[in-house]
Amino acid sequence: MKRIIPCLDILGEGVVKGVRFADLKKAGDPVELSSRYEQEGADEIAWLDIGATNSSRETMFGRLRDTASVLFIPLTAGGGLRSMEDVSKALGSGADKISLNTAAVRNPGLVSSVSGEFGRQCVVVSIDAAWSSASRRYEVYTNSGTRATGMEAVEWARKAEDLGAGEILLTSRDADGTGKGYDGRLVAAVASAVTVPVIASGGCGTTADFINVLGRCGADAALAASVFHFGTLSIAEVKTALLSHGIAVRKTGGVGAG
């Protein structure tokens, strides 16, 4: 079954959401939002601390613990995790999986170490990619999409899988927050190149975008933030649309939903 994953971008104490990684708007409280999303039928919750400065660390683990304590669906935590110690703290705060982005690029050995210690299933390698018209390929960016790495997205995804990633969270920097649709070409290229699940992220605005990315493009899960935070779409609406197009998802509606 395909998964729908609301994503909470955390800055300080609260949830925010921007457009192409900028122009952040407040979107609510992480504990309330994630608990509401579980009731509405979210299959998992992703939590990304986008501030990720040293001073925000302890705040982050505290808020993560608050969120984990009310949730009975899987929770992935990421944003600024740099070491085994950070990863242990995130898991100790109640995360089921951790996501590595910049740290995985800088220190690929960390992916292997976490995978070896805690198991592949709890390692998500998060890739931010953008189309480069100069090199005519998808380039990988780090540091919240600000720093080009010179790496190509499909190649990096394959390498991440070899290193021990259990899942790839693939965000299109071009599409993020625009509501104009996932970057289907990027998603299809990565999803067909790796054997671990791929979560598509960035750009969804309509139910058709979910149908396209989980159907034709081959993503295993679709992550979304703006459409759910700002009430453009409900999780139930998205799932009903997917089911009507023959895409298997867990039916929502809470108790008794079969």
Place this chain on the structure above:
Amino acid sequence: MKISIASYGVGNMHSITKAVERTGAEAVIARTPAELFATDGIVLPGVGSFSAGSRWFEGNREETAELMKDRPVLGICLGCQLLLEDSEEGGGMGLGIIPGTVKRLRTRKVPNMGWEPVSRSADCVLFDGIPDGEPFYFVHSYVPVPSDDGDAVAVTALSGGGENATFASAIARGENFGVQFHPEKSSVQGMRLLSNFVEHVRSVR
């Protein structure tokens, strides 16, 4: 009413402890196999590798297995696999309470991560009040393969297909139960399954 939870792995014990407490039972972390029996029921959680779990029981494996046969035990994911005899993952023996082995998933996407329907093949107290075919959350690369079909109480068929895409997702023999999925991560229906186990523990206490 107390439920002991085996602490044989590294990683997150948070979820299972919290979920057991939500059912109204008191969760007690067991640091050694002997400590498992100080309570009314036992949970073997799905945290860590087969070898870590196997090592934890080493030295006390046979007597632990013997004692467990008369106790309500719920194995989750890895904990379910440990009820069987051994695993393709390697790293030692299981408890051998339920005859059978553990095989690597041979499907298109491994690990299998996500919600998949669980269809009943026999009556089992764990699923009381849960609709047949209800999805539960899975995250695994290995599957239980009981030797006796009668020990499989539910099956799951992964939609992507593959050599062993259809597998036993819940097994049971007497008082011992195992589920390959994670009830503590499966929202309302997962909590119902855990409550059913706790109710069962209460009824046989």
